[in-house]
Amino acid sequence: MDSGKMNRREFITTSAGAVIGAGLLQAMPTSAQETAHSIQGTRRRAAVTPVRVIASGNGQEATRLAYERILDGEDTLDAVIAGVNLVEDDPEDVTVGIGGLPNEDGVVELDAAVMHGPTHRSGAVASLQNIKNPSRVAKLVLEQTDHCLLVGEGALQFARTMGFREENLLTEKARQIWLYWKQTLSNSDDWLTPPVDDLPEDVIRFFGLERPTGTIHCAAINAHGEMSCVTTTSGLAYKIPGRVGDSPIIGAGLYVDNEIGSCGSTGRGEANIQNLCSYAGVELMRNGMGPGEAGLEVLRRVVHKTTEPHLIREDGRPNFGLKFYLMTSDGEYAGVSMWGPTQFAVTDEEGTRLEDCQYLYQWD
Numbered sequence: 001m002d003s004g005k006m007n008r009r010e011f012i013t014t015s016a017g018a019v020i021g022a023g024l025l026q027a028m029p030t031s032a033q034e035t036a037h038s039i040q041g042t043r044r045r046a047a048v049t050p051v052r053v054i055a056s057g058n059g060q061e062a063t064r065l066a067y068e069r070i071l072d073g074e075d076t077l078d079a080v081i082a083g084v085n086l087v088e089d090d091p092e093d094v095t096v097g098i099g100g101l102p103n104e105d106g107v108v109e110l111d112a113a114v115m116h117g118p119t120h121r122s123g124a125v126a127s128l129q130n131i132k133n134p135s136r137v138a139k140l141v142l143e144q145t146d147h148c149l150l151v152g153e154g155a156l157q158f159a160r161t162m163g164f165r166e167e168n169l170l171t172e173k174a175r176q177i178w179l180y181w182k183q184t185l186s187n188s189d190d191w192l193t194p195p196v197d198d199l200p201e202d203v204i205r206f207f208g209l210e211r212p213t214g215t216i217h218c219a220a221i222n223a224h225g226e227m228s229c230v231t232t233t234s235g236l237a238y239k240i241p242g243r244v245g246d247s248p249i250i251g252a253g254l255y256v257d258n259e260i261g262s263c264g265s266t267g268r269g270e271a272n273i274q275n276l277c278s279y280a281g282v283e284l285m286r287n288g289m290g291p292g293e294a295g296l297e298v299l300r301r302v303v304h305k306t307t308e309p310h311l312i313r314e315d316g317r318p319n320f321g322l323k324f325y326l327m328t329s330d331g332e333y334a335g336v337s338m339w340g341p342t343q344f345a346v347t348d349e350e351g352t353r354l355e356d357c358q359y360l361y362q363w364d
Contacts, residue, residue, distance in 0.1 A: 013195065049225045050331040052348040053209040055218040056266045056323065058095065060354065061086050062218050063347035070222050075241050077116045077228035080218040081135050084232050086131050086268050087216050091171045095214020098132040099171040100234025104242045110134040110234055113149075114142060117227035117258030122148050124248035130166040135232045137164065138248070149248060176203045181238055186287050215247055217254060217264035217325050225329055229254045229262045236269065245269025247261035251279035259284045263295070267322035267338065271302050273312075281326050291326035292304040292358045295336030298324060302338075317361055339363055 047229050050068055053063040062083030069079040088097025095101070103110045112134035113124035123142030126149065128134050137159045141150055150158050162168070170178075174307040176199060183191040214237075219229035231253040235245050246252035246269035253269070255278040256262035263281035272278070277298045284294035299322065306318050313319045318338060325344055335344030340359025345352070 011090065013158045019139055032232060037339055038044075039175065045111075046161050047170055047319050049221060049223055049329075050348055051219065051223055052327065052331050052333065052346070053083070053220040054295075054333050054335070055083070055323050055345040056216050056264075056325060057153075057343050057345060057354060058087060058093070058214070059083065059216050059218050060345040062216065063345045064352040066220050067352075068346040070220060075232040076220045076222050076226050077114060077226070077230070080228055080230045081114065081139055081221050082317075083214050083218050084135050084230055084328065085133055088135065092173070093214075093236075094174055094177065096216055096232050097134075098167070098169045099174050099301065100169065100214070101172055101174050101237035103235075104238045105244070106170065106175070106178055106182075107241065107243070108174070108234060109239075109243075110169070110232070111244060111253075112138045112230065112232035113248040113250060114138045114230045115228065115250060115251055115256045115262075116142065117256045117262070120256075120258065122250045124250065125159075126151040126154045126244040126248040127242055128152075130156060130168065130169065131159045131167060133164070135230050137162065138230075138232075147173060147331055151244070152242070158203055161334065165175050173200070173203055176200075178238065201281075215266040215325055217263045217266055219254075219256070219264055219325060219327055221327060221329070221331055225256050227256050227327070227329065229256050229264050231264050233266075246272035246277075251276045253278060255279045255282050257282050257286070259329060261291065261327055263324055265322065265324050265328045268320040271306065271318075271320065271322055274328055275302050275305060277302065277322075285328055290334070291328055291332055292334035292336060293324050295334055296358060296360065299336060299338055303360070318339070323357065334358060 002058050053066045055063045066079040066083035087093050091099040100108050109127045111126045115122040121142050123138045125134050140162050165317055183194050215233035217231045221227045231247045233247040252273045254264040260282050263278040265278055280298050281294045322338045324336050335357035337357040337359040339361050342357050343354040345354050
């Protein structure tokens with residue numbers, strides 16, 4: 001018998017199965033039919049989805065590592081967290097993790113959030129002290145609690161319970177940067193401007209700059225169309241103790257709907273929270289916009305809603321930065337920025353690289 005042909009029994013069994021399957025689908029309630037069709041659509045998409053990881057500009061190596069791990073079969077959430085851990089663990093990076101710039105009292109407080117597309121679950125921590133990998137703690141909030149967000153002492157106690165080791169996160173470099181800020185903050189206190197001749201160049205270069213708002217966001221999609229993302233930060237430098245920005249707020253610092261796409265942010269957290277920018281970006285993509293177009297529309301909304309005089313330049317434009325990193329469920333992606341030119345990180349089959357963000361306004 002020709003092995004390439006079905007025998008009569010196989011034909012009847014297969015045909016009967018198809019008829020029964022179609023009948024069951026037809027007999028389903030409408031909502032169940034929609035779910036079944038959605039699953040079928042997801043499976044069709046999975047066959048052609050490119051493996052891709054995107055991140056903020058400080059995340060090149062994060063995207064590279066996450067991409068490699070996804071190719072090795074690792075879940076997208078585990079992969080992006082491993083990627084940002086590279087930055088959290090780097091004491092020379094003053095924007096996240098160990099070495100992050102402290103609050104106004106000289107205490108490092110970290111925020112992070114994660115979101116897993118396939119399950120639509122999230123976890124986050126805010127104002128976490130003494131633990132250098134808040135992204136890993138956030139994942140355990142997702143996995144081992146019925147909560148989405150833990151803060152402050154409660155977040156620290158949870159991390160201790162989960163076996164995390166406490167350590168001093170204020171590096172000498174970050175301490176020197178913070179101390180100079182404190183000593184030059186006012187002319188009406190008892191602090192004197194310190195000599196800077198003996199300070200390292202990588203410390204001096206922060207003096208006189210706008211307050212850093214460093215954050216890393218990383219998002220990924222695998223060949224099955226499964227998406228996840230993470231955002232981690234030490235927050236606004238010299239912030240009021242207890243201040244929480246957008247990074248650990250689901251819908252602001254990040255958001256993913258596995259059927260539509262993901263969006264994450266870096267920049268002025270307050271503007272992001274007030275407009276739930278990441279959720280808005282995903283919803284605009286749901287309504288048919290491409291990732292670049294959606295990101296720019298969210299920025300326009302932020303500009304329209306920015307009315308506080310201290311946040312507006314003489315020309316009427318915002319005096320702060322805000323960036324979004326967007327990706328659709330079929331792998332289309334974009335980085336967008338309030339101000340440019342600037343870049344974001346990408347790793348896919350074409351390699352690891354920086355690409356240009358689209359932007360609203362060009363730097364003067």
